[in-house]
Amino acid sequence: MKTLLAACLASALLAPAIARADDFTLTIKDHKFTPSELKVAAGKRHTITVVNNDDTPEEFESNALKIEKVIVGKSKGVVRIGPLKAGSYPFVGEYHEDTAKGTIVAQ
């Protein structure tokens, strides 16, 4: 867990404020999203690969992003978002809404 956090911190520090690539990855582990905040460029389309490392299924859901997608345990799914206006767009894992939540920030 500590190494994971360190890796996240390191990548957050090393990554430019707005990632240039249009592909992002969100990881679900213990019903939590990592990273919980994702910065994307506004006005562009992006794909996010959601990797579910839990054994149980999760539903990636966001009314703001108009997405609902089931990702079964130990698998991954591709979610297409955008073009987004600048702003923050919350998302949740519907099956574990109290822990599985995050935000996509378009800027």
Add this chain to the structure above:
Amino acid sequence: MLGALIIVFREVLEAGLIVGIVMAATQGVAGRGRWIAIGIGGGIAGAAIVAAFAGVISEAFEGSGQELFNACVLAIAVVMLMWHNAWMARHGREIAAEMRNIGTAVSEGAKPLTALAVVVGLAVLREGSEVVLFLYGIVASGTSLGSVFAGGLLGIACGAAFSALTYFGLLAIPQRYIFAVTSWLIALLAAGMAAQSVQFLNNGGVLTAFDNTVWDTSWLLSEGSIVGRLLHTLIGYTERPTGMQLIVYIGTLVAMYLLMRVASAPQRRRAAAV
């Protein structure tokens, strides 16, 4: 337990609303109970199959399988609702006349009933598969099974109760308006489903034209709230509709209206001739 209740209830709500409307729309049509029961039963069986193959469906079509599947399910439901409304526009008067003769079977009643059974089945399938996956997740994690299942069952019971509430609420409408009201409800239901379907095509990367957000009313009514969810199912309320969703929504309503006019036209001429 409460968490499970809420999640299951939310999923069952949409299907429950649709079942309630369908029940009201077919009031007095012989054999409707059997057809709707077949729809619900088929939907539950389908939900279990879809849940079991969720991984396979997801990975199909280069990872867009789930979106395409949902888009197709919704599109089929839209076609069935259109068929039903067109059929009702043509035969509604006969049915209303025959309903007065208690015990008279509506000769062609089975036709829209199969369409509506499919609609009910697809609604149960879509929402039900999510319930099955959610409950499976709980079984797999093996925590406090009993209370969560109790919550799940209560959620289903609440959804069924809501379905009954919708049905009896609609029945309170005077007999002579009920066909008109249910036709409108079904038209709006279909338009909302069509807009949802086209969004799934967008999410699947198949159709990305006019995908800019036209307006944002999330400050006024969140789609995640109970009222927002109800309106989402009933009239297709969306916080942030895309251009394409609006085009498809209005297009479906117009198509439905034209279809109903065309369907009812020959009958009117016949009546005029007599």
